[in-house]
Amino acid sequence: MRPLRVLVVEDDPDDVILMTLELRRGGFEPEVYRVESLEELREALEAREWDILLSDYLLPGFTASEVLKAVQETGLDIPFIVLSGSVGEQYGVEMMRAGARDYFPKDRITRLPVAVTRELAEAEARRARRRADTERTLLVQVGEVLSAPLDFEQWMARLVRLPVPAVADCCAIFLDEGEHGLRLAALAHQEPEAQRLGLEQRARLSPEASLGPAHVLRTGVPELLSEASERKDSLGEDPAHVRLLRTLHLRSVLYVALYGHHGALGVLALGTTGQRRLGSEDVSLAQELSRRVSLVLENARLFQEMQEAVRLRDEFLTVAAHELRTPLTTLQLQLGTLAHRARRESAAPDFAERLDRCQRQVRRLGSLVEGLLDVSRLASGQMVLQPERVDLTELVSEVVDRHAAEAQGARCPVRFEGKPGLLGQWDRLRVDQAVSSLLSNALKFGSGQPVEVTVSGVGPMARVEVRDRGIGIPPEQLERIFERFERAVSSRSYGGLGLGLYLARRAAEAHGGHVWAEARPGGGATFTLELPRESAEVHA
Template sequence: MSAPRRVFIVEDQRLIAADLANTLRRLGYDVVGSAASGEEAVEAAPGARPELVLMDIRLQGPMDGIAAAGELLRRIDVPVVYLTAYADEETIRRAKLTGPFGYVVKPFNERELRAGIEVALYKHDTERLLAEERARREAAEEFQLLVHSAQGHSIIRLEPGGRVASWNVGAERLTGYRAEEALGRHVEVFYAPEDVVAGAPRRDLERAAREGRAEREGWRVRRDGARVWTSAALTALRDPDGRLRGFAEVTRDLTERRRREEHRQLLDQVTLALTRSLDDDDALRRAADLLVPALAGCCLVHLVDAEGRLARTIAAHPDPALAAALATTTAHGWDADARGPARAVRTRRPERHPEAGAAPDAVGAGHAALLRALEATAYVAAPIATPDRAYGALTLVRVGPATAYDDEELALVEELARRAALALDNARLYREAREAIRARDEFLQVASHELKTPLTPLLLQLDTLAVALRRGDGQDERLAAKVDVAARQTLRLDRLVDSLLDVARITGGRLELQPEEADLVTVVREVVERFQAEARRAGCELALRARAPVRGRWDRLRLEQVASNLLSNAIKYGQGRPVEVAVDEAGGVARLTVADGGIGIDEEGQRRIFSRFERAASARHYGGLGLGLFITRCIVEAHAGTIAVSSRPGEGATFTVQLPTEGGAA
């Protein structure tokens, strides 16, 4: 039983209004309010939410019933039934304009009143239903039109079982199926076979039915077999009573976006592979392997010989035996053809077959037999070249049924080839630089050997001579002293040769160390011993102060050189005053100090002495190349150490070398 209909009464005579209300209640209506004037009706009726208004035409006041009805209808949609005792033509004309749903002529009985009300309610209900239905139909038609013509999205409806029930233009574009081909098919037809095997379509439908919605990003397969990367959303459609009517599936084609991302990633990976190895073939092979199968069924890198002919091939193919066959046989096969990699190298322009837009077919006559045997359908060949030099060509071959290379892929292959050329260029420059260093080192080895070999007999002859002279009658003591000087100068020449070769080495690159476990105290003590004779000649007292061994990982011969250079300077510039040498260690840092009481070095000199060819003292008074402290500094720094001097003119100089005991020398 539906609820009593709600009626609002507008009647200016209170007694009649009360009587009317009673009658209506008796008839089963709900009187939700009443008004005694037009103004009051317009004010109060909307809030009472009546389903029908009984309106007396003749009302006291400025607004009669017709005017009140007109005003009221502007505010709410409600059927108005006029109550009137008589009606003149003019009143009826005015009343008609308000679209009344009925008239009840006074005096009326209950039956007439009820009939008037019920007819009005029925008419109004019907009109409303019709209007709603029309609006619904129009909206549905508009929506259908919208859905159907949407090109960017596949929007389809599925039956509860998963069969296609509606199809739009976007679906046709995405899948390649026309509506008449698609309708009635199960949605799994559009899924990738591996997803169908894995039960994905069924799971998606079940999930959408259970949770209302299911989403999936993945491959779909077009009618022509091509794959499309998609994002799909499946939504369950239900009756008002909750019964599953089917599904709406909205699918977007993300292939292009995904492809661009893949291309970017591929480019990054290939660039990394190219730079990771300095061995050309290794780098190119790694790069080629990355491109199969992402971009090609097989990938060939042809490298040219000095005359610019294709000479060697690096091949990548999933079948290692085929890759090996491709590597040994393709070069001349392609060379014989007017097109392909050979021409790409010659013209420095990419080659593509077939041209973009053309249907791919078996790569035709004139191409390498092996490629035909592979059922190659398309290829691109891009020159691997810098503006100065052609290295070869990068060729990607599509195998089996596939599409021709498009412009975007061609651009990618060109970029890949360009990066390969840069990597090959870098590797070549590196090899050349390394070769130059090797040649220099070899020269220094030979130079050292050649310069020192004559010094050996010279020194031995002088020493032998000195011994022979001393063995004699003593008359030759003056002569023996002269021979000693000659022998000393020969040793000095030896040290100068060492210095020059060291500087050549240091200038040409890093000083190479041969680190070993060593005790700095032992090293320095041996050098001090060696210098005792020279110190005596210079009238210097030479003393070493060291309490305990100071061990570290250093190049022992180079540390000897450091100590020798500092001692020889201290004696040379020491003015015959005592020279003190000390070795100690604190907190993982070994320290060697050499202090003399000689001529000293002014501030300006202190800034220069560690540079090449510099010395603080005048070259006229003190000989030497001015290389000793430069070499010393280089050796110390190669050990990750430091060297410093503190001095004042006339008050001697103290040189301090600090070396890390661990992990300094590499």
């Protein structure tokens, strides 16, 4: 016999007895509850769940149309069948158009078991479709959270809101804190006051409890408490758990463990209140949800750790660069004094040449230190530009002259072309650094080949192009080489920190311009710097 919860709207008890007998003949074990008024109907709908609703058409003071409307107002999907002893077929057609599932006269009550069986199956199919749609939408939303640029706490707060109220009335995440137990880290509840009170508790659950989140975390097996109040003796082992359930007014609870690549992360909890209850069909959804939530939480933690690592690195770069500046400055002054004395006292050419090489290397080291400082300033948003009126052709010419010794050492003849008078409002130091980075890059990777540097005006932009015939750049690396500490070749073969092109692009973008690279046919590369010629207030 199949259990069946039947709500009957009927003023004749004898008709109810006939309905009950027919349902039993049809293989059901009906639990029948009769109401005679709309008020009693609403109370019964609120008090518990029903599998089927049967109603006479004409009742004292109201009709089945009003019964149907009252049911529809609740939003419940309960199959509604109208049985009438005196009303014609046209009324039955109207009722079915309004939402009733079936209609037939009471003298054909033998049809009742077949109609109920059919409507129960269709109701289950509708629920399954709605559930599948809800689950699909929920899992997609979890994936969207994964791609959102949030911090760890924001990720958790969004995750627990997703299942409420579509899947459950309450959702919580407990995080594993080792010997300190599980801590309530995030909570969403359809009742704002219950959510507030639950979060105020910030429950920390005992790691030794034999039931609930701690037990699920230890075993990895989902735990469903369809009627949490019936397990009060076992729940009593953990007073914090009991207090939380009471605060949240939870009737049923489902716990599923959250696991990452390195072990347990915590527990996901779904709960319901009132007449709503979780069942075995909810376990598979909760497990799939826990897998995706675990992925989000693990990525959130990795993102948090990465941010902390970047912060520590930037702090180290700032401190290291400042610490290196003082001895470098002293060394530059000492070498300058020695070079001046060597020229004054006509020292041996070999000695003067060695001093010159030492000075170049110290200047190179100073440039690397300044690059590290610039990176740390950019990371903290502290690099402010100081624009002034600059002749770009004159500035680039100075950069080319300054790199003459480097070009000679690299056996790269540098050809410069540009007309004077290409003016703009730029930060001279930053533009000088950007052009120096492009030229040094060309001399480093184009060793033994000519390098061409041209300055021109292209509409409202001023353009500097540096062309080399060196090793070239793979197409997939053309953008990556402008990132911090990135390069297209091994640092063992070519020195440097991989900061020059990054700083050049940041300086150009701060001016409202751009830097890009292109591979040249036959080998080599062209690096282009464009800056707006109009005056503008600029900052990094």
